[in-house]
Amino acid sequence: MTARRQPQTYITYFLLTIFTLLAVLPFVGILLLSFKDTSELGNGAFALPQVWRWENYVEAWQGARFGDYFQNSVIVVIPAVLIALVLALMSGYAFGTMRFRGDNVLLLLILLGLMVPFEAVIIPLWQLLGTLHLRNTYWALILPQVALSFAFGTFWLRAHFKGIPADLIDAAVVDGCGSWGVLWRVLLPLSTPALLSLIVLLFMWTWNEFLLVLVMAGGDLRTLPVGLALLRGRYATNITVMAAGATMMSLPVIIIYVIFQRHFIRGLVSGALKA
């Protein structure tokens, strides 16, 4: 019955195609632009470059300092995601499988961090990191990010661990597993999809984080989004070099997104509230 094709179905496919193209084509445009010469700007957004100018990328990487920004982004994102992951794994495990005094209060406190916008944190945070002499260090970009990701990750993994049958844990305890053993040998192997979703979401949020870096990092510590937004001098008006920078910055996110899109979307739909 559902296999019967009605005209509506074709209209739906047609509109879906239009809307999908509308979402994707601007990125194709900027990708093509990143290989063009400024003299080709009038040729139409989707005209192929006359010559594929990789020089734009060299110029962005060296001249416009995208190499430095890229390095900063990697230095910040990898530890920020890994530390948050380990901390959230531990607390999500405790909240999801153990009962203890004050668990509700603690959970509500962590929930608060998910609901409150980052704007409500940034000003005292700036002062705090100044007092700790951490402003203009990578720590100023990593630690607050870890703290926010910890809140989200705790909720995410708590929900996941709650869904794992208690019998499994009981059996492991009978077999002589301690609490670490339960987490590492029993729960972790069952958690790959939940962990992947969490990792890709945290990666995307940390990679794209703007306000925190803008406020805390001086010129040498800027990550890609802030570096791109604050391009100065002749590069600020050179749209092809900017396009190359934008493409370089987007590439890691796009690659991870396309590989893990199933995890990405599941996580985004359920977790987008945090962003």
Added chain:
Amino acid sequence: MAGEIQERGLAVRQPSSLSTRSQSLLARLSGETTLGRRPHARPYQAYLFILPGLLLYLVFVLIPIVNTFRYSFYEWTGFSEPTYIGLDNYTNLFRDKDFWTAISHNFFFVIFYTILPILLGLFLTSLLTRQRLRGMVFFRTGLFIPYVMSPVVVGIIWRWLFALDGPINHVLDAVGLSSVARPWLGDFTFAPYATGLVGTWIEYGLCMVIFIAGAQSINEELYDTAIVFGANAWQQFRYVTLPGLRQQILVAFVITFIAAMRLFDLIFVLTSGGGPGKTTLVTSVLLYTEAFNQNHAGYATSMAVVLTVIILVVSVVVTRLQARSEAEELV
């Protein structure tokens, strides 16, 4: 609340589990953990597992939140000793023209960030009542791309598309509408609409994907029943699809509404922080300028408080609506 909505979001794919989630947040958090039978951890171990993350969270999130509220009652440059001034920041805030301009722009952008994407999503969903779609993976991947990208990159792209000698004006020239062509983002009249459209472009894919997933999981028998009772396509949509999507609409509303309230990165790049003039100025940009360029840190925290309260109130109200719609389902 947010957590509840998140779990609700998780349940988007499995509506059958929705009705089992009808207890209040607290009741559910206190959870009937069956795991307690043979404790695999001593009580203190739970605290040890939570402690390291909680400490970081306390220092870098919780205490700053408390301080934001506290400083909103202080005159403070960010460098000086704060002086207590009672509600002065708030009375100044409500007299501040720029603040009203900014916050009214946030609500103006709700039309583009929230209302239009939800309507577009519903329109598309209305066409596919009970049709199984193939190839959704492909569409879904594409539709989500704008949402995944950094707003900074989105800003760079649309600044190029909207530029005086940019692709949009080229197309207008080509079809003989050169009189319409203009620097869209530099135009006092059109800049807010152009900026808003970028918002719609970011969010519509999200709404479509959420709604389509929801519509595909509506029980087919409901449509059969509706047809037996002589319902036409519109009535099927109005009385079967729309109520079936209530959860998804509320989730989409909260996500996109918060995005409209928190607009920052995109404006920072797209219109260089609110231009031309102040036609696209938004609250977060004003907050940033007051705190970090004007040294009015105390004053800026009062803006952060107002923004936070708006977001919290809307999240809580919507969560209540969700709880109510679930209660109705149970009846």
